[in-house]
Amino acid sequence: MKTKAHATNTMALTICAAAGLALVGCAAAPQKDAKWGYTGDRGAERWGQLDPAFADCDDGREQSPIDIPAGTHAHSPDIVFNYRASALRIGNNGHAIKANYDAGSSISVEGKTYTLLQFHLHALSEHTFAGEHSDMEIHFVHQSADGEYAVVGVMLDRGAENAAYEPVRAHAPKKPGRAKTIHGVTINAIDMLPTDRSYYRYDGSFTTPPCTEGVKWFVMATPVELSGAQISAFEAIYSGNYRPVQPMNGRAFH
Numbered sequence: 001m002k003t004k005a006h007a008t009n010t011m012a013l014t015i016c017a018a019a020g021l022a023l024v025g026c027a028a029a030p031q032k033d034a035k036w037g038y039t040g041d042r043g044a045e046r047w048g049q050l051d052p053a054f055a056d057c058d059d060g061r062e063q064s065p066i067d068i069p070a071g072t073h074a075h076s077p078d079i080v081f082n083y084r085a086s087a088l089r090i091g092n093n094g095h096a097i098k099a100n101y102d103a104g105s106s107i108s109v110e111g112k113t114y115t116l117l118q119f120h121l122h123a124l125s126e127h128t129f130a131g132e133h134s135d136m137e138i139h140f141v142h143q144s145a146d147g148e149y150a151v152v153g154v155m156l157d158r159g160a161e162n163a164a165y166e167p168v169r170a171h172a173p174k175k176p177g178r179a180k181t182i183h184g185v186t187i188n189a190i191d192m193l194p195t196d197r198s199y200y201r202y203d204g205s206f207t208t209p210p211c212t213e214g215v216k217w218f219v220m221a222t223p224v225e226l227s228g229a230q231i232s233a234f235e236a237i238y239s240g241n242y243r244p245v246q247p248m249n250g251r252a253f254h
């Protein structure tokens with residue numbers, strides 16, 4: 001894959017040179033085929049240089065994830081979760097296990113409604129609490145009618161088996177491929193949240209390229225438990241798919 005991406009990028013430059021365009025203009029053209037990962041020369045420290053479209057990964061001032069220091073005030077649990085059951089439509093996008101959620105579920109917070117689009121899993125957690133990772137973190141990704149993103153993050157720690165996560169574990173594809181509907185299996189994201197829904201609120205970004213900013217983050221202060229076997233099953237597919245914490249650059253918690 002690396003070889004293919006290199007070949008394509010070289011070809012793009014050649015075409016630009018042949019057309020007599022300024023190199024700067026060529027370099028600014030997004031290269032959709034750029035591949036990224038979590039280790040080595042395509043790892044998180046290099047994302048900003050892999051593709052001009054990924055510049056925010058390097059240059060952004062409000063990036064995610066972040067560390068949530070000890071003593072940070074948790075916001076009172078005022079998110080209204082209008083979640084309904086959904087068919088389980090689950091895939092492996094080459095970076096994470098991801099489930100696309102049925103239309104009709106949303107959250108209301110800060111005077112706005114955001115529709116639940118999908119959830120996906122990271123191991124270890126991306127956010128840290130006082131420098132400590134949880135075993136995993138799940139991200140529930142929402143979007144408002146005017147295109148704004150809100151992500152609810154939940155820490156997943158080893159403990160008791162969690163029935164709400166069991167269909168996700170059981171049907172998580174081991175190999176990358178398109179999402180498939182698992183017939184006869186439904187899930188409900190409401191059951192995947194902690195009972196106490198106090199949260200840490202800050203403004204950040206997507207934690208994967210292109211690291212787009214303007215994302216409203218709601219990180220649940222209380223973790224959810226999964227059994228060691230459940231965590232291990234997810235880790236067997238992806239472990240190490242987390243971006244290191246990013247500087248706050250003067251941002252405050254809301």
Ligand SMILES: [Zn+2]
Pocket residue numbers: 120122139207
């Ligand atoms: Zn994520």
